[in-house]
Amino acid sequence: MHERIKSMDFKQKVVDLINEQVDLPKEKINLLIERPKNEKMGDYAFPAFALAKIEHKNPAEIAKNIADQINDENFTSIQAVGPYVNFAIDHAKLINTTLNDVLKDGEHYGDQTLGDGNVPIDMSSPNIAKPMSMGHLRSTVIGNSIAKTLEKVGYTPIKINYLGDYGTQFGKLIVAYRLWGNEEDVKKDPINNLFHYYVKFHEEAEKNPKLDDEARATFKKLEEGNEEEVKIWQWFRDASLKEFNRIYKELGVEFDSYNGEAFFNDKMQPVVDELKEKNLLEESQGAQVVNLGEDENPALILKSDGSSLYMTRDLAAAMYRKNEYDFVMSLYVVGNEQGEHFEQMKKVLKKMGYDWADNIHHIPFGLITQGGKKLSTRKGNVVFLDQVLQDAVNLAHKQIEEKNPDLQNKDQVAHDVGVGAVIFHDLKNDRRDNFDFDLEEVVRFEGDTGPYVQYTNARAQSILRKANHETTVDNLTLTDNQAFAVAKQLADFPAVVAKAAEKFEPSIIAKYALSLSKKFNKYYANVRILDEDDQLNARLALVQTTSIVLTEALRLLGVNAPKEM
Template identity: 40%
Template structure:
């Protein structure tokens, strides 16, 4: 009976019965029967395995169904999921916060009749964190009707989604509270993948840009004005690089002119080979001061200087050899100072190196009939442009700054074909640069519109605390020593620092740079020694302390940053949301700063980020927390450290890991 024989248990009974009743006639039949039974055993094992797989599959399906139901329920609470659209000017690939702004703009465009790009541009950071993470400024939409009423209507119609958890009307603003866990997930992984490149973009398209800055005069002190040009110029170069431009930083030294004739005459009288090799800048300055004093008493000294410089312009080998030595020794010393400031140049140029361009420029000025003779000198009359009279050649045939600057600009464009060139020079030179640009325009150069003067105000009170004259190196020495004394007050931390003098030097330089960068570029400001050394308030030492504190968290936990950390363990605390959103704003700050080239924008951002870190650390500790919670928080603080360090490097600071 087939149904009966199909039951394995029945076959077992048959086997036992046949054995006991000798139903198998011989051994051969028994062997066949045993082989057949073995096959039946294998079939049963397969059947058992299939049943186990079926059960596991069923369990998995039930689990998936349960998770899907939970996810569906969560999505039902949040609203519909919105795909990220593409909007001109946004960069969601490098800026995770832009993805949220794009979603918001797209959804808002379905509620009000406004172009999506205008909506995107109207989304901004709220003035206070309690007002949400992104705010829509209704007045910027230029709609008819009361902005407050429009804001309330938008809130009433807005459908929540997995990007936006809640909305709130606040007068003419609509405040959006984001899903900061979703933001953190894309944000932290973007930072983990890009690290030191986090915040950068390629909007510049690798176009060539020249930034001329610092440009001290040989034989004169590297003073506060040069320091401002150096700090601002290096920042301009850095922010251009961060926005995808191919930059060339140029130090255009003041290394030509009658003053070098004066210096050569002075060195013949007062020079010392030993002092020159020891500190060329200071010794040449001392010589220059002494010979200037002589010149005030004796006009013949000026005649000697003019004659010497004329020999230089005529190519006299002996005169040029002495000048070249002064120049080369000074550049070596300058490079040491720049290295200490964490600043480097791609090119060291100078007025002396543009003779060919200068000669061609004079020839072109003649051909364009732009030159007029006046008392034996050659001038360009720019009075109809309200730029006065510009002398380009003295009556003795020697040239001036403007002549050499015209030649330099001509040679730079021919050599580098720049998309833009920036001159980082004090506002005292506004007229000079306006004259230069107008002359380039009158010469018919199309690229004249590609040159820009980024000016800045002056620094007051930047002498040593003893009131002595202003050599930058003296300022750096004094700040280092003062900061070293502050550090030694904490004996425990001081003992853990491997190179305390180097750290003190870096913190002191940070103090100088942040005090300078905290002022608007065009504003004059007074150098404040007392404020500079403070670890409280918005100072350089405070920024360094914030970075070192984040490094200390990573050291003390002895945990590796886990990019697979479950960020849901960050919870819904406001401190976490504020810190995550502040980290996310960094790429936008980098993009926006290129419009103004204001270092204070990055300084302000770095300070706010440091404050957010401090607030989060009050309640969201890593040490002692459960593993999953600790991993999520460590990933957040690590991302904050990378962001803060990148912002500090834009400002030419060396982020400290211990202090």
Template identity: 45%
Template sequence: MYAIERFESRCKKAIESILKRSVELEVPPPEIGALFALPCHGLSKYPEELAGELASKLESLDIDLVGKIEARGAYVNFFPSGEFYEIVLREILQKGDDYGSGEKKDEVIVIDFSSPNVAKPMSVGHLRSTIIGQSLYNILTFLGYKCIGDNHLGDWGTQFGALLAAFELWGNEEELESDPIRHLFELYVKFHRESEKNERLEELAREKFRLLESGSEREKELWKRFVDLSLREFQRIYDLLGVKFDYVLGESFYYSRAKRLVQRALEQGIAKISKGVVVIPLEEFGLPPLVIQKSDETTLYSTRDLATIEYRLEEFSPSKMIYVVGAEQKLYFKQLFAAARKLGFNCNFVHVDFGLVTIGGEKMSTRRGKVVLLEDLLREAIAKAKQVIEERNPLLQNSDEIAKIVGIGAVIFNDLKGDRIQQVDFDLNRMLNFEGDSCPYVQYAYVRGRSILRTAGVTKVTLESVELLSDYEKKLIELLSFFPRIVKLAAETLKPHYIAQYLLDLAESFNSFYTHCRVIGSPNEATRLAIVSATTHVLKSGLSLLNIRAPEMM
């Protein structure tokens, strides 16, 4: 248990021993200066009187790590002792980048994220699922869970019938070889434009997919080429983002299992035929039925998703399955999870939804070709980062690699710093803002700290005792102490923005400390070097949880 957790736990136990009831503490506003506060509003008709009485009784208990207890209005505020600051610094220096991590757990969590559609370029719209999912994977793994990241590729379905039909009508082998994804994307867009004028094209697409599902060698061979070419393109972008998966299994992997699942659901009376299609009724959940087989006996992505759940339960025995998919799919996931339970698939299913990425307020659409390609964005971010870095530090060595770290980090952090449920309107200038509320601001705080340690000539900081601390030092150490709590909050809510916002606060607090507290050559140099070292550990660790690297120089 970390110092901040012990502090909170002991305060609660002391309060509960007096009140004979359970209580919850809250974190007061920064201007109060306390670590925790007990609101007394719901505990008595006279909350201010109760706060005063409690403070007096608690002061006499001599609670470990607590220095002062004070009633302010209807709140009892708890302030740390001098010992608390020393314990926090020792914890961080001892654990290093692992400060805030949890003990290894037996629990397995499957995280389904990214999941782009094959034969289409990855757009900025794919960024959210990819980096939110990777961040959650990092956070939960950091806390000791066994995580399995699965990139459930969209490589099956009617859209591939459309693509096969489009290639047959307008495809060009030379263009496919020279620039495969762009050519396939152009064909996909053209097909849907033309199908608005010619309804027979949709019939052709359905026939092509039926042939693919029935095992036609011609369609299967061409489909395999599309998949292989797409995977090569996707991997290049994942490498740029530093994203990794434990499994990359497309919908096609589950096709045979999905067909068997339909048959079994019908035999068990869980599914029924309605108007020529097979559905799983969900009236008892207050939901519309889930269609799992079309009238031409082909499967849908819902069928393959159910087969995927079955496979994951058999293969990994997870306690939880997390799906990082946009908020527009809320109804579908309610249906999917309800159908899974009817089929006897027992697991804690969680839909981690997020707001859309828009361009000028308009939703992006691959059918209409209205997209901003993710790779273009990342390359532009790197180029701009290099320009800014070279203006600030023309003699910086290895500027290309540092520009990559800063540019990619800026894009990731911009997306993760806000609550994931909010809609993100695509704005390149905001993503690449290098001032204030941005990733470079946090990264530069880390670089500044590392520079101090190099100048001091220390590689490993040790702490003998903590000298008299200024308010700037106390505030910084208090903020550092909250890191384990913030990581747990991000995990419990499945919202990485708590870590991003914490890092911004930590960088600001460190910059205030840097401005007002001389480190090298000061009478308190040893203590202040320990504070600097502890801060760099937490900044680096926090950025890493968001899948962002911390450069040594900028």
């Protein structure tokens, strides 16, 4: 007799049963297991093709031999269909087990211990004195979701906002402020005015290249700690951070550290000294580089004038984070185009003898475009994030007014729906893909949107309020196919969380939430949930567990789940 198994283990049970019959490792079997396209064929299928070469037999014959040897009470049938061994789960058992587990665990359903230890996540990282644009949305919300998901599976995430608060752009900005700015304007509207000076600098520098030389000289003064330059820089930084934090509050994102590039200014020289001591620095066209091999570009460490580069600073930051947090993994949520930079950084650290560099992972993502065009700060072709969030909230407000004008807390719900819509739309896309942003599409209550998932949860909550019934874990038997489809989806949630954590991919959770919502809405359309009969408690348990899992899935994406909409 096999013991009762938790809902998330049905697939594992299939893996174990196959493993008892064939000479393949469980990891390999796990990867081979499929869901049959036709649900009448069963719930899991093992293809025997992989064994044909080993056993020199026909895959259909192998499948039949395996199926004949297995018998297990958790499955209503185990049979060979051509080259597949198909497993059909006992529907009533899966529903009962799953609803029981979710009700018992509540929001902790899907919690796991896949790992432990500190995981610094370098994310968001806007540049001081520039408005946060849609370009910053991706790193911020992807990093935030990865942090929440890793925490759910046992890690301790440390969210680091590695502010762009240093570099030659500050030379440019200080020069631009002195030429065209004034204190009063900056105090009135710091970010927009500083951004205006920055754009103007680039326009003027195209006509007058000497401005770039002046900017470089000004940055050098800043690096050397010149009092006047440092004072202006600190003012720009403080004003910017105040504005950034207002937007982070809108998004519901918090950070554990704001140590930006400037923080590492005095930590770079020891890195350069160590590279020299280990004979890794070479001169190349006046610059100091680390050679990474014949077919590789060298890693630039110091420019010919002796000033530092991104690489110098990132090496110092990586070493500081290892010493400070003793991390088990260190993540960098930065765009696709920085792939080579992080590869080089890891190679330099490895050459320095630091094997922990293997645990550094670049988490790349694609671009947000509008009308198919890339957004660029330098040319002023930019979409400001705070404006997008405000427009999204207004659109949500308008739809709520039409659908439910008497709703309590209308402003809070509109905020949760509008901001949630923008976050969800970003995260439902595979992070490496580019996507086009159209606000009207994003905030719709129908279709593959965040508001659709939120509305599904609010519908479930509405049913529970109407029923006014205390759900119990007794008698959770349901036999209809729609209930089974929902329960099967609920049973998959822990595996979905594990996969999203392993691949650092929030879209796995977002797509899951959409799929669960569709299955639940089909159930709602076809079943009289509130009928007073002996299955009422079980039906309401299905509604309640759906709401629990949808709310938790949305939380892992950084999206709120209003109980009414």
